[in-house]
Amino acid sequence: MCRLSENVTNENGKSVVNVECTENRCKIIAISNQKGGVGKTTTCVNLGIGLARAGERVLLVEADAQGSLAVSLGISEPDKLDVTLVNILEKVINDEETWPGEGIIRHEEGIDFIPANIELAGLETALVNIMSRETVMRQFLQEMRERYSYILIDCMPSLGMITINALVAADYVLVPVEAAYLPVKGLQQLIKTIGNIHRKLNPSLEILGILLTKVDRRTNFARETSVKIREVYGERVHIFENCIPLSVRAAETAAEGKSIYLHDPKGAVAEGYLSLTEEVLTLTGCEDKPIESEGVEASGQQKGGVQ
Numbered sequence: 001m002c003r004l005s006e007n008v009t010n011e012n013g014k015s016v017v018n019v020e021c022t023e024n025r026c027k028i029i030a031i032s033n034q035k036g037g038v039g040k041t042t043t044c045v046n047l048g049i050g051l052a053r054a055g056e057r058v059l060l061v062e063a064d065a066q067g068s069l070a071v072s073l074g075i076s077e078p079d080k081l082d083v084t085l086v087n088i089l090e091k092v093i094n095d096e097e098t099w100p101g102e103g104i105i106r107h108e109e110g111i112d113f114i115p116a117n118i119e120l121a122g123l124e125t126a127l128v129n130i131m132s133r134e135t136v137m138r139q140f141l142q143e144m145r146e147r148y149s150y151i152l153i154d155c156m157p158s159l160g161m162i163t164i165n166a167l168v169a170a171d172y173v174l175v176p177v178e179a180a181y182l183p184v185k186g187l188q189q190l191i192k193t194i195g196n197i198h199r200k201l202n203p204s205l206e207i208l209g210i211l212l213t214k215v216d217r218r219t220n221f222a223r224e225t226s227v228k229i230r231e232v233y234g235e236r237v238h239i240f241e242n243c244i245p246l247s248v249r250a251a252e253t254a255a256e257g258k259s260i261y262l263h264d265p266k267g268a269v270a271e272g273y274l275s276l277t278e279e280v281l282t283l284t285g286c287e288d289k290p291i292e293s294e295g296v297e298a299s300g301q302q303k304g305g306v307q
Helices: 041-054 070-071 085-093 120-129 133-143 161-169 182-184 187-200 220-233 248-256 268-283
Strands: 001-009 013-022 027-031 058-063 112-114 150-155 172-178 206-213
Touching: 027 041, 027 070, 027 187, 041 058, 041 070, 041 150, 041 172, 041 206, 041 268, 058 070, 058 085, 058 133, 058 161, 070 220, 070 248, 085 120, 085 133, 120 161, 133 150, 133 161, 133 268, 150 161, 150 187, 161 187, 187 206, 187 220, 206 220, 206 268
Parallel strands: 027 150, 027 172, 058 112, 058 150, 172 206
Antiparallel strands: 001 013
């Protein structure tokens, strides 16, 4: 586990949060919600890069046939890539050897990622007839554990076989939820599915927490939704202290192919993801390294967040 100390300034004049940790093993976090448009990919990118800025070795895995993660990280046409997650998983299915670094792309902000594209939809159909079909992704990611301290899986908006593979491979599930009626209503089914996988396929799986996203601070509805989630789920599931506010800046990052920390480092969204990164480090354990904020206020409480 980790403990955050007070803010200090490093030799480059950047504000940092010191993190003291005692645990050092790879943590695999599936970012999942069967509802689309709740900020899964944006969260995966910015949490992953936030962890890399804290000195962690991070791999992002795109388990979504839409290819949104690849696009958000600067790959304009993921369907034209020669090697994606599909090729790697097919080798696992066929008991073929994968070579170190196969399919992995290095991003300029210090993370590695494995992209996906539309071919993943075909693989999901093929998995139905495969022996031990729920464990294919876990077999591959077990090999990656020695190379990274965090592996984040960006799941597709469904509870199909690829998402089940991600949950079986993961240690934790992070659930982004838009502060609106329909996304919140779908939480119950997701939590039930996670519980079934925990009991039958992956007893080490835990819900890391529910993250409120796209929170419109101008409305009472967002505040009421936040309160309702905490009342209904707060006793059983961790709710992250800080929310991610609704902002066009977050949407713009996908077109830029970079994180919110570079696109709008002083904005409220960057503050929100920095706070999320700190909390994830605290909940999961980490290396003894600081988080560089580069203009983002490093604090345990996001200013103006909906609580």
